[in-house]
Amino acid sequence: MIGNVRRFEPFGEAPIRVIDDDGRWVAPFACDIDVARQRAIYRDMLRARRFDERLSTLQRQGKVSFVASAAGHEATQIGAAHALDATRDWTFPYYRDLALALALGWPLAEALAQQTASRLDPARGRQMPAHPGSAALRIFTTASAIASHVPPAVGSAMAQKLAGRGDVTLCSFGDGATSEGDWHAALNLAGAQGAPAVFLCQNNGYAISVAFRHQSGSADVATKAHAYGMPGYRVDGMDPLAAYYVTRQAVERAREGLGPSLIEALVYRYGPHSNADDDGRYRPADEVAAWRRRDPIVRYRRYLEGRGLWDDDAEAALAAEIKAEIDDAVRANAGAGRAPLGWMFDDVFAALPPHLRRQRDELALTHDLERDGH
Ligand SMILES: Cc1ncc(C[n+]2csc(CCOP(=O)(O)OP(=O)(O)O)c2C)c(N)n1
Structure with a gap:
């Protein structure tokens, strides 16, 4: 029965879904997302995939040194x-969260500048590639x-709880993070203090080569929420609407002062x-192929088409718009040149301490510190 009750129970057996693999609505409530947002979710997924x-x-052309692809994670990151x-909440991402950062409004050109450490990078070339962040967006x-x-x-x-304005922090990570002591200490504190946090685990089954079953004696990540006094949800992470609705419930709970939640997106x-x-x-290879057949972009496009919200013309127009945006960013970024080596000495100290002055002077013997870096 379709009603308006939109409440997900924690610790369920089956992963939560809103649309099935063919894009059919399967949730027991009606869609309340406005049409513009439903389309924007699709745009954000396609844009992130193409940029990826x-x-x-x-990278293969030698213009980017390091890539941590988000392909396959888009539905979860963009739904969340x-x-x-985005005008008030804070986000603590991890290196695979390119799609999340873009969907929060991180300009694509800035993301490219960060990846390549160009002169256009607001972090001035001092972050590792594939490390999103934006002071302006509270990322x-x-x-x-x-x-x-x-x-x-x-x-x-x-801090948000003390400020009492109802702002929320989303913290995102992979399954590998749940095997670290920091993770357990942090969730314990959040549960004890009722912190308005949403913990989003993107469980892709591996921490590099280590399968989840070798990392944990628990059957899943969501179970661990029990111990820290918060609800834990297992979600079909290839379903952007499931990611959206479950995160929305967790965000609302945190805003109302009811404490943190843990979401495990598969x-x-x-x-x-x-x-x-x-x-x-x-x-x-057949495991990879099986998951690729469940591609979130294809699945969500089917959903939109089924509702009469998408067609081939819309797809062609969007693909052209995305290509132009990426081409422009690549051109502008290449023209800007790389962050000069000298920038690494700036901005940390008001007055450069003697040992760093010495290192800068030594470097200047062999390099022009204001020319394009490498
Ligand atoms: C404390 C620490 N140990 C090891 C590493 C090396 N390392 C980098 S990424 C990674 C895997 C993390 O996997 P997961 O959290 O599941 O995220 P995924 O890459 O699968 O999205 C490891 C072990 C590290 N960066 N930090």
Whole structure:
């Protein structure tokens, strides 16, 4: 029966779905997402996928050094992004969250500048590639050490609780993060303090080559929420509307002062862990193929078409718009040049300490510190 009750119970047996693999609505409530947002979710997924593909091409051309592809994770990242209020909430992403950051409004050109450490990069070339972050959008800059961003995310949520404005922190990570001590300490604190946090685990089944069953004695991640006094939800992470609705419920709960939630989204990364990984050594090709057949973009397009919200003309127009945006960004970024080496000494200290002055002077003997870097 279709009604208006939109409440998901935690710790369910089957992963939560809103649309099935063929894009048919299967949730026991009616859709209340306005048409513009329903289309925007599709646009954000296609845009993230195309940009991801272009980054891999640029990597093979030697123009990008490191890529951590989000292909296969788009539905979860973009569904979750749409459940946040991007004008007030905070996000603590991990390195695979390119689609999440773009959907929150991180300009694609800025993402490319970050990837290539060009002069256009607001982080001035001092972050590792594939590490999203934006002070303007309250996206905490990505930390490479797995799970090290989870305790600060709880700190952010605690600050929001003290401020009493009803703002929320979303913290995103892979299944590998749940095997780290930082993760458990942070969730414990969040549960004890009722922090307005949403923990989003993108479980793609592997931490590089280590399968989830070798990381944990628990059958799943959501179960672990029990121990920390918060609801845990298992979600079909290839369904953007399931990711959206469950995250929305968790965000509403946090905003109302009812504390944190843990969401486990079952996703798959189509590509290797990064361009430096050979995934053929630890996972079978038919497993990859089976997940690719459940592609979230194809599935969601079927849903939109079924509702009369999408067709071939709309697809062609969107594809052309995305291609032009990416082409423009690539051109502008290439023309800007790389961040100069000298920038690494700026902005941390008001006055450069003697040991760093010495290092800068030594570097200047062999390099022009204001010319394009490498
Ligand atoms: C503390 C720490 N240990 C090990 C690493 C090396 N490392 C980088 S990514 C990664 C895998 C993490 O897997 P997961 O959290 O499941 O995310 P996924 O890459 O699958 O999206 C590891 C072990 C690291 N960066 N930090």
